[in-house]
Amino acid sequence: MTVIFDTAITREELRGKRVTIVGLGKGRTTAGLAQFLVKSGAQVTVSDARSREENAEGIARLGDTPIEFVFGPSSDDMALADPELVFVIPGIRPRSATILRALQRDIPVLTEIALFFRLCPAPIVGVTGTKGKTTTTTMIERILQRGPRRVVTGGNIGRSIIQDLDTITKNDVVLLELSSFQLETLGMSPHVAVITNVSEDHIDHHGTRESYIAAKRNIVAWQGPKDIAVINLDDPAVVAMHTGSASEARGYSLTMRPRHGAFLDPSGRLVLSDGAQQIPLIEARELRVVGRHNIANALAAAVAGQAMGVPAPQIAGALREFEGVTHRLQRVDEIAGVLWVDDSAATTPAATLSALDAFDRTPVLILGGVSKGVDFAPLARELSRRARAAVLIGPAADDIASALDAATAGPRAPHLPIRRVAGLADAVSAAQALAQPGDVVLLSPACAAREDITRAKTIDAFNSADERGERFVALVRELAKGGPA
Template sequence: MTIDEKLKAFFENKRVVILGFGREGRSTLKLLGSCNCKSITVADMNPVPESETEGCTLCCGEDYLTCLDDCDIIMKAPGVILKNIVSDEIKAKITSQTDLFLRFCDNMIIGITGTKGKSTTSSLIKFFIEKSGKDTMLIGNIGVPPLERREEFTKDCVIVCEMSCHQLEYVKASPDVAVLLNIYPEHLDHYTDFAAYRNAKLNIFRYQNENDTLIIGEEVKQYADTKARVITAGFSCGDIGTRNGGIFIGDEFYPADMIDTKLKGEHNLYNIAIAIYAATKAGCTVKQCFDALPQFCGLEHRLEYVCTLNGAEYINDSISTAPQTAIAALKAYPDTDTLIIGGMDRGIPYDELSDWLSGDTLVRNLIILPDSGKRVAEKVTNPLVKLIYADDMEQAVKYAKQVTKTRCILSPAAASYGFYKNFEERGKHFKELVTSNN
């Protein structure tokens, strides 16, 4: 059976609720158009345009979850937060595009998750496979719902799928090659606690079998309860990873002078090592990956060089939403003298970042944005670090231009919500302000 035939058999004569009508919800409605559902209900907290949902029942507003009792299948979008507000009976009905993609797609699937690094690692894997001459595509958390491009799933296409915790939370299948980079406290506003968030991430390998491969970070390998072959990745430890500025894959070591890459930082060497090994599972050679690496330019908002003003570099790391990523940015650029931090306060711990800034650092200007920046600043004890409070990004960049001598990095260690639509909008605003003449 083709994937479309499997989807039709799954949905035929079923009462389906599309829970959340953003990009994935709209994609799901289009998918269901040929599946002969008994009924389709679109449920969302916000109003839904009737012009886009002809033939569907609408359930919108504060009581939008009331329609979940009277249905057979719930197609949940990643952005809908449920926590413990629905029963186990309702949860048993929940599936998603990610779940059905994993269950019904016969192609080789490489799935990647982690609190940090998944977009870069996913993009690298796809890049290596593509440059080796093989058919591949990148879908998932990068903004392409997993089933949206199913018509392009040719027989030999290797599908690389970046997966968020929200996409993984209700899956009942796992990819052929699962990559779990790391797990840090994150998205705690979406989950009852850190354990619930971690449990969602672990679904990436929970349903693997002995023919599958799990590539997992050393720091989280204790959770690797799986039948799959386990490959550990680490910093100076594990089966693959980074050591002494180079990369090791099994018994082979590739020193720094052999690694030509535009990506900065030890954490990116870690990502590269994992991406190379994952690509070899799709038939690439290590040499092909290293030969292609110099052409990979990195991703926007991830330690992205913006410009040089009056001898000082400006770096956009708006993707940083956790303290560990801000520390990684400072490790990648150890001579940074100005750091801009702060954003939505989700209650995650910041002691590690405060301790780092209180230690042997060259950061001399800590520009603090509301709300979370204040929590970092209040525990910084290094007298050489000047604390500069800004009301918004415009003021933060203005201060940065006044005090920065070597390098300014925007690495907020916090989510953008409440101040910006997403981290992309925050990063673009930063770049606009830096390059303006103000």
């Protein structure tokens, strides 16, 4: 059963309210939300089951904001003593004991993103999907910046969006990257919703693939007949997600030609179709980002731009100039004929599979980190056929190794060298030894850098996929100078 945290409330009703925010984390969402609530006249308490020391980063983000903190194992009980409203940050399970106690006591439970949807005066474009969210969101941002409206971007990308509410007008457009954590309890949908694809992810949080997809579906579930859903026609799960939604569907495809949407034609051109005419945009080879999945991302972005009234020449120009997003198939260097690529943002096996398709070179993969509870078997089967070797790091190394062993078992199975190492520096050294001229070394871990809920860290103590990618880039650049990795 879906739990919706979507209490109707105005900003004026926040004044004087006793509000508890459950969860601090690194503070990106909590800091922005707390500052907004304080500015609105609320009395704010932030609770977190971890110690004050473990919350140092989040506390620093809040600065001198006048709020109360409650830390430690008994923090939730103390924080729920007398609040009139409870906010929960993304990643806290909606059926956690703390949230269930609040609901049982009839205390309204909300989220930052739900409050923003309630109060935002501007049209909202939302983007979700298992992979490609950030790249597609950034592509759309570049396109919308060439249109008539000012663009405000936030959500799962960058800082808390609610901090910008005071400056947003009805003449702007808000662009949100939305994760399954943000969507799972949301009872509203954006005016334009983009779904890139759906595969297994965050099973450790949602429990089942079905629950994960149900969370994602909220991006279109509450749309009305004047809203638009931009859907990937090449992904049956995405097409099924739109079933029952009242919105207009505009599709995009690498293999089909939708009447309303965008497609890749046989000559390799990206084409917009508005029902009456087909408008060529650019050649796929003009894109500066590699891989067929990025062609699909560009098609999705083009349809979203068209839906928001951006002319086709401006859409084409934005796509032609888009240089990609850091830590997503980012070329770092070529050393002794071996290309080194940072794809640290690939935190699922599906994302790593897309990375394999982006290069004609034989790959040496650096895999591992913290598993999200997904199945590594399909990735292992593909690696057994296509990879030169696999270098494994982090807590998920055992699970990945087991999947690779199964994929390479039997007398006719291909041989795949597997190296388990202690950390990323050792992984770079091992990959250098295994790679041959003409190969590509891919940091495409198929795992998180640290677990979303428990915040358990890898042996390298990375706080994020970005930090992991930055470390990899530094190691490769040191290697290029002739130093040790």
